[in-house]
Amino acid sequence: MAQPRIRLAKQTIDKDLDKLSLAEEASQHVRRSLAAPALAGLFLLLSMAFAASFVTSSVTAPIIIAAAAIAGYMAMNIGANDVTNNVGAAVGAKAMSMTTALAIAAVFEIAGAMLAGREVALTIEAGIVYGEGVLGPQAIVWIMMAALASSAAWINIATYSGAPVSTTHSIIGGIVGAGIAAAGFSSVQWWSLAGITLSWSVSPLLGGTIAATFLAFLKEFIIYREDKIAAARRWMPVILGVTAGSFTAYLxxxxxxxxxxxxxxxxxxxxxxxxxxxxxxxxxxxxxxxEGLDNRNQSLRKLFRAPLILAAALLSFAHGANDVSNAIGPLSAIVSALDGVIATEKSPAPLWELAIGALGISIGLLLYGPKLIRVVGEEITKLNPMRAFCVALATAVTVLLASALGLPISSTHTAVGAVFGVGFFREWYIRNSKRRMQFVRERTGQTDFMETAETNFAEVRRRRLVRRSHFLTIVGAWIITVPASAALSAVLYFILSGIFM
Structure with missing residues (x-):
């Protein structure tokens, strides 16, 4: 019998094809991971080119161009960390997809920053440290440069760690730290800083209180009514009308x-x-x-999706108006100081500076925002469209009021405070609401369910609606932000002043 011929060529087998497919998937993943840094770098280059087109002096041009790049970097970090508060509640409530949320936030952030960003930018620019008679133009340049760079680095670290810190705290802490390093404690406008600090304490409480009040109204007048659909038809147009009217008056x-x-x-x-x-x-x-909806809460959730999208858009506008100052205020102060002018709280921020901040916030959100959107929207307390609407509207009202007063409050504090306010209110309402108690008794036929639950303290603790661990973690991140950014900024100021002054 003839021996079979040995094949010298190795046949291609399925395993080899699978390896090729895996290699292709891996290369695509690497390309996607590299796309975001590449686009971010491209934006920084465009920011530098944009700033260069407005520079009139060749002597100061390198510093202004560098400051524009750092301000753009700061703006992207604001977008990645802070803008998540605007749409996190809506995404967590499944009222909109991540893509829709990012698109709405990006458009309205730009609108808010460009139309209403000047007022708070003036406070950041000239309301934290003394310029005239204390520091001088050259010191102002390096104070603001150090504050921008250190704050942006701190926010970048926080975003990478998944912590929604306050970008407002970061930049103000940076300015204070560098100011003290430059001229001691006398360089800081302590009374102005005290007012800002007070607003930081009040804003989360106010946001939580307003959100809880909105939710109490919805529960009393819509959710726990015999005919929920009829109640929604009566009150939802009123809610939307008041929201639109208030926003129009603000505009x-x-x-x-x-x-x-x-x-x-x-x-x-x-x-x-x-x-x-x-x-x-x-x-x-x-x-x-x-029409055709069943008389149950699930139907109300469908009705609240569109109002929630409106509230998220309003909140994005409010955030752009307030928080663009964290990137643009220091840049504006640097440009003024290089022109030999000490900025005052009546110095207007140029439009080109606002444009860098507005675009940077939106780009940072689109590239790096989804991670923290999930933290705010899903990991603190459970949100449905009604609760998320209360969170978004309460935060927007608080931030718009602060923007009108020129106060650089933390939208992070306000939004997270509103989320906690909704959760804590629900815990209280479940135990204490007579209307809810009566409603559930009529539906279930039970008469002693509240008394039984309240005597079982372990069960009450297990059924808490707010995750205390997230509360303590986020508060801890808030507390450490100011001293951390201040210390980092002071060190960076000493380095910069030692090199350039």
């Missing part, structure tokens, strides 16, 4: 001040008109949306 009085001068009565009247129009427009829309 007229604060955000559009650079475009036109509108008196307070005119602004309030315009808000009332728009609110009334929205009420009558949304009334038939709510009716159509509610």
């Amino acid at each position: 007229a009085e604060i955000a559009l001040v650079q475009v036109a001068s509108i008196s307070l009565p005119t602004g309030l009247g315009l808000g009332a008109v728009i609110g009334t129009i929205i009420y009558f427009l949304t009334k038939p829309w709510i009716y159509r949306q509610s």
